[in-house]
Amino acid sequence: MSTAGRGLHGRVLDTLGPEITAGEYPPGSVLRTDELAQRFDVSRSVMREAVRVLESMHLVESRRRVGVTVRPRSEWNVYDPQVIRWRLAGTDRPQQLRSLTVLRSAVEPVAAGLAAKYATAEQCAELTECALGMVANSRGHRLEEYLVHDVAFHRVILDASGNEMFARLGDVVAEVLAGRTHHDVMFDDPDPAAVTLHVQVAEAVRAGDAVRAEELTRQITVGALQELDVLAP
Amino acid sequence: MSTAGRGLHGRVLDTLGPEITAGEYPPGSVLRTDELAQRFDVSRSVMREAVRVLESMHLVESRRRVGVTVRPRSEWNVYDPQVIRWRLAGTDRPQQLRSLTVLRSAVEPVAAGLAAKYATAEQCAELTECALGMVANSRGHRLEEYLVHDVAFHRVILDASGNEMFARLGDVVAEVLAGRTHHDVMFDDPDPAAVTLHVQVAEAVRAGDAVRAEELTRQITVGALQELDVLAP
DNA sequence: GTGACAAATAAGTCTGACTTTTGTAGGCGT
DNA sequence: ACGCCTACAAAAGTCAGACTTATTTGTCAC
Numbered sequence: 001m002s003t004a005g006r007g008l009h010g011r012v013l014d015t016l017g018p019e020i021t022a023g024e025y026p027p028g029s030v031l032r033t034d035e036l037a038q039r040f041d042v043s044r045s046v047m048r049e050a051v052r053v054l055e056s057m058h059l060v061e062s063r064r065r066v067g068v069t070v071r072p073r074s075e076w077n078v079y080d081p082q083v084i085r086w087r088l089a090g091t092d093r094p095q096q097l098r099s100l101t102v103l104r105s106a107v108e109p110v111a112a113g114l115a116a117k118y119a120t121a122e123q124c125a126e127l128t129e130c131a132l133g134m135v136a137n138s139r140g141h142r143l144e145e146y147l148v149h150d151v152a153f154h155r156v157i158l159d160a161s162g163n164e165m166f167a168r169l170g171d172v173v174a175e176v177l178a179g180r181t182h183h184d185v186m187f188d189d190p191d192p193a194a195v196t197l198h199v200q201v202a203e204a205v206r207a208g209d210a211v212r213a214e215e216l217t218r219q220i221t222v223g224a225l226q227e228l229d230v231l232a233p
Numbered sequence: 234m235s236t237a238g239r240g241l242h243g244r245v246l247d248t249l250g251p252e253i254t255a256g257e258y259p260p261g262s263v264l265r266t267d268e269l270a271q272r273f274d275v276s277r278s279v280m281r282e283a284v285r286v287l288e289s290m291h292l293v294e295s296r297r298r299v300g301v302t303v304r305p306r307s308e309w310n311v312y313d314p315q316v317i318r319w320r321l322a323g324t325d326r327p328q329q330l331r332s333l334t335v336l337r338s339a340v341e342p343v344a345a346g347l348a349a350k351y352a353t354a355e356q357c358a359e360l361t362e363c364a365l366g367m368v369a370n371s372r373g374h375r376l377e378e379y380l381v382h383d384v385a386f387h388r389v390i391l392d393a394s395g396n397e398m399f400a401r402l403g404d405v406v407a408e409v410l411a412g413r414t415h416h417d418v419m420f421d422d423p424d425p426a427a428v429t430l431h432v433q434v435a436e437a438v439r440a441g442d443a444v445r446a447e448e449l450t451r452q453i454t455v456g457a458l459q460e461l462d463v464l465a466p
Numbered sequence: 467g468t469g470a471c472a473a474a475t476a477a478g479t480c481t482g483a484c485t486t487t488t489g490t491a492g493g494c495g496t
Numbered sequence: 497a498c499g500c501c502t503a504c505a506a507a508a509g510t511c512a513g514a515c516t517t518a519t520t521t522g523t524c525a526c
Contacts, residue, residue: 007509009285033477043511045278048478049285052242056286056315064477065519078398079312082289099398102343106399110339165311165332166339240478266508276480281509297508298488472523479516486509494501 009049012040016050020059020070021083022090027072031060036068057083081171088175093183094232100176101228105221107166108157108173113214115160116205123160124206130156131202138195146190147181153198157217160205180227194223242282245273246315249283253292253303254316255323260305264293269301290316314404321408326416327465333409334461338454340399341390341406346447348393349438356393357439363389364435371428379423380414386431390450393438413460427456 016036019025037047051068054060057077062068077083078099087096119127133149154177155170197220204213249269252258270280284301287293290310295301310316311332320329352360366382387410388403430453437446 009509045281045512046510048278049282052282052285053289056289056313062477063519064517065475065521067476074397074400077313078401080289080310095397099396102347102396103340103398106343107336107339110335114335163332163335164307164328165336167307168311242478278481279479284508295508296488297486298490298506300507467526469526470524472521474521475519477516477518480514482512484509484511487507489504489506491504492502494499496497496499 008042008046009053012036012042012047012050013053016040017054017059017082018086018090020054021076021086021092023073023092025070027070029070030067031070032067033062059083084172085175088179093179097176097179098228098232100172101221101224103169104173104176105218105225107169108154108221109214109218111158111161111163111166112201112205112217113210114162114166115157116208116210116213118162119160119205123156124202127153127156127160127202127205131199134190134195134198138192139189141188143181143190147177150190150198151177153202157201157205191223194220197223241275241279242286245269245275245280245283246286249273250287250292250315251319251323253287254309254319254325256306256325258303260303262303263300264303265300266295292316317405318408321412326412330409330412331461331465333405334454334457336402337406337409338451338458340402341387341454342447342451344391344394344396344399345434345438345450346443347395347399348390349441349443349446351395352393352438356389357435360386360389360393360435360438364432367423367428367431371425372422374421376414376423380410383423383431384410386435390434390438424456427453430456 025031033044033047033051036051037044040047051060051062054068055062057080058071058075059077060068060070078087084096084100087093115123130149130153134146134153137145137149151174154173158166158170158173161167197216201213201216201220204216258264266277266280266284269284270277273280284293284295287301288295290313291304291308292310293301293303311320317329317333320326348356363382363386367379367386370378370382384407387406391399391403391406394400430449434446434449434453437449
C-alpha cells in the first residue's frame, strides 16, 4: 500500500522518515550521514540518496561542516503524500487528520461545484453508482463495502472538477476516510443523513446545479468536521 | 529566490526539472543515468541523487534494466513548491496559474473565516497595516510596493487560520501574485474594488465576523478568476 | 575587543569494481 | 504456430576508498 521501499534507500526512508515526522528529533537536531549509514548498515552513497529525498521534502537541510539538521515543522512539505502517510502513521496523526479535514472542507465543495459544470456523462453515471453503493451498504455493519464506495465517490468528484490539483487530493481523502473507518471510532453504521447528502450531490451534479452541489457538499464536510470535534475536542 | 542549486545535483535539477515539467520528454520516455551523467558532466553518484529527488516528486520512476521513465503529468506531486516553480517558469505556466487560482478560490475564503476566529491581536494589527499599505500604493504606478503589501496580507490570513496546510500555501500565493504583476498583463493601477475588499476583510477579521470575512474573501478570489478568464479564455 | 590566519570537520565529489534484477531473444519440444 | 524454458545482456543498484571543498571554530597577534 505504501511506497514500499524499492531499493535500500527506500527502506532507510521507511524508518527514518516516520521518526522525523513523529518529532523524535526536535527541530535543529543534527544528524551525521556517516553515523546514519552505520546505523542502517548501508553505504554512504545510499544514505546520501535518502538524505536528498528528505531534503527535497524540506524535512532536513544538509550543510557542510555542520551535518543534516532537522527543519521545523512549519517548513515541511506537508502536501507530500509520503509525508502525509508518515504523519498519519505516527504521533502527529490527530493534528494531521484535523488539517486534512479542514482542507477537505475548503476544497471539496468548490470541486463539487466545478464537477456540476464539467462532469462528463460517464462521470455522472459513475457518481450515481457510487451513491447507490453507499446506500446499499449503509446498514448491517458493511463498513468496508461502504468505505469503498465512499472513497470512489469523492475521487470522482475531485477528478470531475477538471482541476489537476484537486484531483491529486483523491489519495489523501481516501486515507482520511479509511482512517476514520479503521483507526478511529466509527459508529456501527454510517450517519444516514450523510448518505442522503451524497445521493443528493450526485443528483445535483447530474443536473448541472453547481450552487446546490457546492452547498450540499459543504454540509458533508461540516459533518466531517463536527465528527472530528466530538472525537478530539 | 529559487532553491538555488546548492551542490552539483541541485544544478542538474535546475535544468532537468524544468525540462521534464515542460513536457520535453513525453510520458513514458526513458532516460539513462549514465547518459544524463555524461550530458551534465557529473559523476553517476551525483546523477543518482538528482534522479532520487525527481523520483520523490513522482516526476520519474527508476526501474532496473529499463531506465528512468518519465511519469504522466497526472501522477506528479503538483503541490511540491519546486514543481510549481518549474511549471510556472515553463510552458505549463498558464495551466499552472489557473490551477493555483482555482485552489486559492477554494482555500482562501475558508482560511479567512478561520482567521476571523483565531487571529491574534498582533495578526489583526498586521492585517490592517497591510491593507493600509495597499491603499497607500493603489494609485500612481506603485505596483511593486502594492505587491509587497498584497502578498503580506494574504500570508497573514493563511497563517492566522491556524491550519498548517493553509499556511504552507503562502509561498504559492506569493508567486501567483508576483506573476500577475510581473509577467502577465497588469493594469497601471490595481482594481479599486479589490483594494476596498481587502480593507473590509481586515475589518471583518478584526471584528471576529467569520461569515463576512469568508464572503468578502470569496469576492476577492472570484475577481482573480475573472481576471484570469479575461487573459486566457 | 577585533581582525586575520590556521586547523579541524563533515559534507561533497569522483572513480572503479562488483551485484542484482529483469526484459528479451533464442532454442526446444509439442 | 504456439507456448515454455533457459541464457544472455543491459541497466540500475550497491559498495569502498580516496580525495576536494566549504565552513566553523579556535588561536594568536595587534
